[in-house]
Amino acid sequence: MDLRPATDQRDAGEHGDNTADGVVPAGRADRARAGDGGAPRWRERVTGGRSDFLRAAVTPRLIGLFVLLLAAAIVCVRLGAWQLDRAAIRGAAEAEQGHAERLAADPVPLEDVLRAQTSFTAEELGRSIEVTGTFVPDQQVLVPDRAVEGQDADLVVTALRLTQGPDAGAMLPVLRGWVPAEAITTDGGTAAPADAATAAILEVPVGERTVTGHLGGSEAAVAADYPDGMVGAISSAELANLWGGPSFSGYLVEFTQAPDGTRTASDGAGLPHAPPPGMAVDTGLNIQNLAYAVEWVVFGGFALFLWWRMVRDEVTYRREEAELA
Missing domain, CATH: 2.40.50 (OB fold (Dihydrolipoamide Acetyltransferase, E2P))
Incomplete structure (x- = not known):
């Protein structure tokens, strides 16, 4: 026989202390009802498969982060392309300056630069x-x-x-x-x-x-x-x-x-001299600007990778919460 006062018995029934008759505790019942301030609806849809990543990625918060990080990645790629252009321009300018210096330099013996039966390189031009x-x-x-x-x-x-x-x-x-x-x-x-x-x-x-x-x-x-x-x-x-x-x-x-x-402009007999050889078409790239270009592209890729990490962490969190529910 339950010797508690009737008031205590009613309180026990109201607060769900007695679960022998299949009565679900009030707190759990509230959490089980989706949309009633209890457990989020996504708990019901956690499957442990790839679909979990898609559901997590299309949440408003992660969509907003994706747009933000995608914009950052695009800016980084544009900056990388600009640095690549600068690398080509500066590389061409350096090559042109070097070529002009070679043309203006005092002559040195041929054997110090090129030997018979050897290959000709851009350094000799x-x-x-x-x-x-x-x-x-x-x-x-x-x-x-x-x-x-x-x-x-x-x-x-x-x-x-x-x-x-x-x-x-x-x-x-x-x-x-x-x-x-x-x-x-x-x-x-x-x-x-x-x-x-x-x-x-x-x-x-x-x-x-x-x-x-x-x-x-x-x-x-x-x-x-x-x-x-x-x-x-x-x-x-x-x-x-x-x-x-x-x-x-x-x-x-x-x-x-x-x-x-x-x-x-001509030799002693009056024969006009030909113009000096032009510089090589392939002038190369400026190493410093090329390194900057690579860095910006890496930053852009990291921004997208960061969003993917957020999606993965969100899926991990949801799966852990679903197991505890």
């Missing part, structure tokens, strides 16, 4: 060098279809046989200068000066001489029929087959340097 040898009178060709100073021109390339240094005896093609295209005639299938003045400036210098100039990289040979005395490109390999080797993998763009160090 435009280097100012000096070399001693003799021009071979019957080893001179014209390269047509070029433009110099806004007019059609034929380049004048002559073989220089080195007489000093470790590569004595090797052949180095020398771009001595250029003449207007109309100054050359190809009547009879042979390239020849159109007048006596052109013939005079095309005469090959005789005797040993020290030649100064800029190094240029060998051009690709052109497979086409040209008149005798003409070739389609300044190709070291083609000229070596024509004149004999050993040879160099580049050629020399001659310039005339006065005793005071100034450089003249």
